[in-house]
Amino acid sequence: MNKIWLIIKREYLTRVRKKTFLLLTILVPLIIIGFYAAIIAIAIKGASEKESIAVIDNAALFDKSATSVGGMDFTFIDNETEESYKNKYQEKGFNLFLFVPEMDIDHPVQPRLYYSKSLGPATSGRIEGIVNGAIEQKRLIAANIDLQKLNSSKSNISLETLKGKGEKDETLAKVNSGVGFTGGFLVYLMLFIYGTMVMRGVMEEKTNRVAEVIVSSVKPFQLMLGKIIGIGAVGITQFAIWIFLVMGLQFLIPYIFPEFGAQLAAASAGGPQGGGGMLAVLGSLKSLPLGTILFTFLFYFLGGYLLYAALFAAVGSMVNEDPQEAQQMVFPITMPIILSFVIMTQAINQPDSSLAVFGSLFPLTSPIVMMGRIAYGVPIMQMLLSMLFLILAFLGTTWFAAKVYRTGILMYGKKATWKEMIRWAFRKS
Amino acid sequence: MSILELQHLKKYFSTQKAVDDISLSVDKGQIFGLLGPNGAGKTTLIRMITGIFYPDEGNIIFDGKKFDPLNDVSRIGYMPEERGLYKKMKIGEQAMYLAQLKGLDRQHAMKKIKDWFVRFEMETWWNKKVEDLSKGMSQKLQFVTTVLHEPKLIILDEPFSGLDPVNSNLIKDEIFKLAQNGSTIIFSTHRMEQVEEICNHIVLVNKGQKILDGTVKDVKQEFKENIFSIGTDTMPASLNGNAPFEIIGTKNTAHVLRIKEGSKPNDVLQFLLQQGISIHSFNEILPSLNDIFIKLVEGTSPARQFQTIKA
Numbered sequence: 001m002n003k004i005w006l007i008i009k010r011e012y013l014t015r016v017r018k019k020t021f022l023l024l025t026i027l028v029p030l031i032i033i034g035f036y037a038a039i040i041a042i043a044i045k046g047a048s049e050k051e052s053i054a055v056i057d058n059a060a061l062f063d064k065s066a067t068s069v070g071g072m073d074f075t076f077i078d079n080e081t082e083e084s085y086k087n088k089y090q091e092k093g094f095n096l097f098l099f100v101p102e103m104d105i106d107h108p109v110q111p112r113l114y115y116s117k118s119l120g121p122a123t124s125g126r127i128e129g130i131v132n133g134a135i136e137q138k139r140l141i142a143a144n145i146d147l148q149k150l151n152s153s154k155s156n157i158s159l160e161t162l163k164g165k166g167e168k169d170e171t172l173a174k175v176n177s178g179v180g181f182t183g184g185f186l187v188y189l190m191l192f193i194y195g196t197m198v199m200r201g202v203m204e205e206k207t208n209r210v211a212e213v214i215v216s217s218v219k220p221f222q223l224m225l226g227k228i229i230g231i232g233a234v235g236i237t238q239f240a241i242w243i244f245l246v247m248g249l250q251f252l253i254p255y256i257f258p259e260f261g262a263q264l265a266a267a268s269a270g271g272p273q274g275g276g277g278m279l280a281v282l283g284s285l286k287s288l289p290l291g292t293i294l295f296t297f298l299f300y301f302l303g304g305y306l307l308y309a310a311l312f313a314a315v316g317s318m319v320n321e322d323p324q325e326a327q328q329m330v331f332p333i334t335m336p337i338i339l340s341f342v343i344m345t346q347a348i349n350q351p352d353s354s355l356a357v358f359g360s361l362f363p364l365t366s367p368i369v370m371m372g373r374i375a376y377g378v379p380i381m382q383m384l385l386s387m388l389f390l391i392l393a394f395l396g397t398t399w400f401a402a403k404v405y406r407t408g409i410l411m412y413g414k415k416a417t418w419k420e421m422i423r424w425a426f427r428k429s
Numbered sequence: 430m431s432i433l434e435l436q437h438l439k440k441y442f443s444t445q446k447a448v449d450d451i452s453l454s455v456d457k458g459q460i461f462g463l464l465g466p467n468g469a470g471k472t473t474l475i476r477m478i479t480g481i482f483y484p485d486e487g488n489i490i491f492d493g494k495k496f497d498p499l500n501d502v503s504r505i506g507y508m509p510e511e512r513g514l515y516k517k518m519k520i521g522e523q524a525m526y527l528a529q530l531k532g533l534d535r536q537h538a539m540k541k542i543k544d545w546f547v548r549f550e551m552e553t554w555w556n557k558k559v560e561d562l563s564k565g566m567s568q569k570l571q572f573v574t575t576v577l578h579e580p581k582l583i584i585l586d587e588p589f590s591g592l593d594p595v596n597s598n599l600i601k602d603e604i605f606k607l608a609q610n611g612s613t614i615i616f617s618t619h620r621m622e623q624v625e626e627i628c629n630h631i632v633l634v635n636k637g638q639k640i641l642d643g644t645v646k647d648v649k650q651e652f653k654e655n656i657f658s659i660g661t662d663t664m665p666a667s668l669n670g671n672a673p674f675e676i677i678g679t680k681n682t683a684h685v686l687r688i689k690e691g692s693k694p695n696d697v698l699q700f701l702l703q704q705g706i707s708i709h710s711f712n713e714i715l716p717s718l719n720d721i722f723i724k725l726v727e728g729t730s731p732a733r734q735f736q737t738i739k740a
Binding site: 003006007010014204205208209210211212213214215216217218219410412 | 476479480481498499502503505507508509511512513514515516517518526527529530531571574
């Protein structure tokens with residue numbers, strides 16, 4: 001036991017003490033946030049850029065006093081024909097020129113859109129929509145339907161959702177799926193990052209031949225377990241730093257953005273019903289069972305990590321110096337991780353579908369899929385069963401990996417196959 | 430009093446009988462040479478002694494009791510042929526880590542490490558990383574980490590490879606010192622001149638089996654071919670059939686002769702003295718271990734063939 005502790009300590013300290021660890025821990029979330037902010041900013045900016053379009057409207061579809069229709073600047077051109085203007089619109093500074101021929105609104109003729117440089121599907125779609133809207137309106141008028149009455153008859157209400165026999169449920173489905181996705185994605189990321197870290201560590205020991213020195217002092221199983229636990233502790237440390245950073249940001253936001261802070265305060269004072277939009281989301285977040293979510297997150301992160309890290313260690317012990325070899329060997333392990341991610345994206349929309357329930361029970365996928373379901377509330381039986389399966393599976397893979405590892409770590413020169421690995425596992429010691 | 434006794438050890442792999450019924454005994458304080466060509470099964474044998482492999486059959490008796498890898502490994506020091514250290518770790522920390530894994534407590538280990546570092550003039554290396562060391566330097570570090578915990582049994586696999594003569598001598602002296610202080614050393618190598626210089630007792634392994642076992646002196650006696658060198662003024666131009674020897678060559682100024690079967694060295698001297706030839710020197714030429722090694726191993730194919738083993 002004392003020796004495992006020494007190994008854990010070494011694995012942990014050599015990684016945490018590196019300057020790159022601290023740098024990555026702090027920089028990575030900032031980079032991710034910055035990346036998303038940039039995407040959102042670009043998306044908003046792209047949508048808000050106004051196009052200006054020249055229109056010759058021979059069918060009198062549009063109300064000529066309107067200069068801005070559906071987010072586009074319309075300029076109506078009089079005293080020109082299609083033939084004469086199509087040569088001129090570029091000189092006049094328009095990228096787009098729409099020609100609407102004379103038509104019977106019951107039998108519309110295709111309008112023609114000229115463009116100077118390029119035409120995206122979004123823009124042409126928008127113009128189509130505007131033209132169709134105008135034709136529909138004309139038809140309504142022709143059918144003697146009062147437009148004002150039609151508009152006032154439209155309805156736009158949202159549903160109040162109640163759980164079971166009507167227990168109060170203030171969470172929004174969107175928030176649930178968002179929380180589920182974030183949790184599942186984090187577990188997915190951590191499995192990959194720390195799993196491969198374990199694999200690389202084992203490969204390093206094997207290629208440096210230090211493994212033989214160490215296993216003459218400790219059992220191979222102790223070395224493997226020490227490495228897995230040590231690296232797992234690095235992962236938890238990283239998480240702790242991230243949670244700390246997020247909490248810190250929450251305290252800082254009101255000072256950096258006073259307006260937002262005030263809104264936030266009002267929202268928490270007024271309760272979850274207090275506002276719509278952003279504030280409703282925040283309110284909804286507050287009503288989630290955060291303690292339970294955090295606990296299950298930790299459980300599934302650790303369980304999943306232990307399960308997969310053992311397999312990654314086994315693969316690391318199999319390969320020689322060639323990193324490409326490692327990539328091939330590791331494929332059967334990464335596949336279920338990727339599959340769980342796919343199932344998880346389904347589960348956040350349909351948390352009770354049979355696929356989601358199966359995925360959250362099956363131990364190779366449950367660490368990620370269960371996170372997708374957790375915010376919606378999971379029946380306690382399923383939860384306990386899933387946890388039990390995960391623990392059993394973790395013991396199973398560790399047993400398997402230990403057998404493979406013991407042989408693989410001292411084997412040089414030859415590339416082993418999965419078939420051989422399985423034979424090693426079931427061979428008597 | 431033997432510290433290590435192997436009784437009918439066997440270890441079969443799926444394609445090879447790596448160790449096939451080897452028994453041997455190593456006395457306390459001995460420097461024991463474990464010899465054999467490449468792939469003879471030495472490494473497998475050593476891995477069983479260090480508790481890395483379990484034998485398929487047979488017993489290992491360590492210090493009078495059945496070998497218990499869990500506890501006994503702390504009394505064994507093993508330096509594998511392929512050296513292994515963590516490249517990115519600082520040298521001092523590395524030595525400390527390996528010492529602690531062998532069960533030394535921190536303070537004790539620190540004192541030992543400092544002693545050894547001073548002895549090997551390595552004090553200034555403490556904060557260097559292994560990747561910054563030359564091959565010879567990391568070799569010295571590896572040796573220090575092997576013997577740091579004062580093991581009763583030290584197993585060194587090719588300890589001098591990559592060392593210059595000065596450092597080789599440094600380590601050789603330490604090996605003698607360790608043996609004098611009661612440690613037993615198992616020394617595995619292909620370099621026969623080192624074996625002759627260092628070892629008391631040797632075992633030669635080939636194809637998984639023991640083919641020679643004895644002290645260096647006995648082995649040489651066993652394989653001697655009654656060859657002597659003799660320094661004389663003159664030599665009879667031709668020897669008649671009565672001479673108890675035949676001349677098979679010259680070495681420097683001396684003649685090399687083989688004594689015929691049934692005759693003794695004294696017969697040779699008598700024969701020559703009777704002829705009035707004055708003699709300056711008369712020495713027996715014993716075969717070198719190198720010759721014995723080659724003679725015994727010759728004829729077996731240099732690489733072992735793979736075969737299917739049904740255990």
